[in-house]
Amino acid sequence: MRMKKKEIASEIFTGSMADVSFLLIIYFMITSAFSATRGLDFALPEDTSTPQEIKQEDSIDVHVLPGPVDAPPVVEVDGQSMPIDGMLPYIAEKLQQNPEKPVILRTDPDASYGNMIAVFDLLRRAEQPPPDGIGMKIETISIPTQREIQNIWSLLGVGR
């Protein structure tokens, strides 16, 4: 009597597949980043050979003063100290006279970046209907640097 030959089924060894898979998962979990890719944008003016004429009275000056980050920012608008809630209604009045009026956002060097962002965010929200905004878009929000401010003061002959 002939014995039947035992047929060995061909198969792929998958015992280590789970190890490899988990290794890959751990690698991707650790190295991948769900980076925050949202924020406030602003475009800087194009470089032109003819600099724009500076008219001090044609803009709204918002000055952010030093203060704690967690508290509402302290601002001076056109040299007047006012609560942050009063800033947008004041700007609305000015924009009704001239909707193109630019807003210059100056920040004290000792203030925190968070305070400046809070005010900038508020200015960007101006186009929202009340109570969030004033229903009017501020066309130009300029953020001059300290060097530019110094240049303007020296051009105007004001020592600061």
Added chain:
Amino acid sequence: MALTLFRGRQRESAGQIFTASMADIVFLLIVFYVLTYKVEVDRTRVQLPDTWVRVKIPEEEKPAVISIASQQEGFLIRVSTGEEMSLPVSTNEEIVTFASTEVARDPNKAFIIKADEHVPYERFDAVLDALKQSKAKYIYLLSDQKTVEE
């Protein structure tokens, strides 16, 4: 005695966890991570300021990243081209050189400023000034979503 010998032992079913679907789940996770994989070019841990207005930063253009770390890290500034890991810089001139090189390569290069909300404005101002000197056109200030409670 004989009866117990012939009855045979009762088969004990060993408690086991059903693992047949584990491979499916594992591969699903792998596919998810492969698709969403993105190398973090800047690992500076910062507490971003919260804002209501937030616009999507176009990732296709691979914006350069300038980060200003928190006080614990001494407000250290790091720069990254958006493709390579960030490197610390110590002077404003280095930021100008970095940004000028990037703008020369691509005049429409966007820059992301990722700064901790407690950073003194003076520090941010130096970075902004460097970008303006480099004739950068588009700047994004990274922020977190503000919630109603805030």
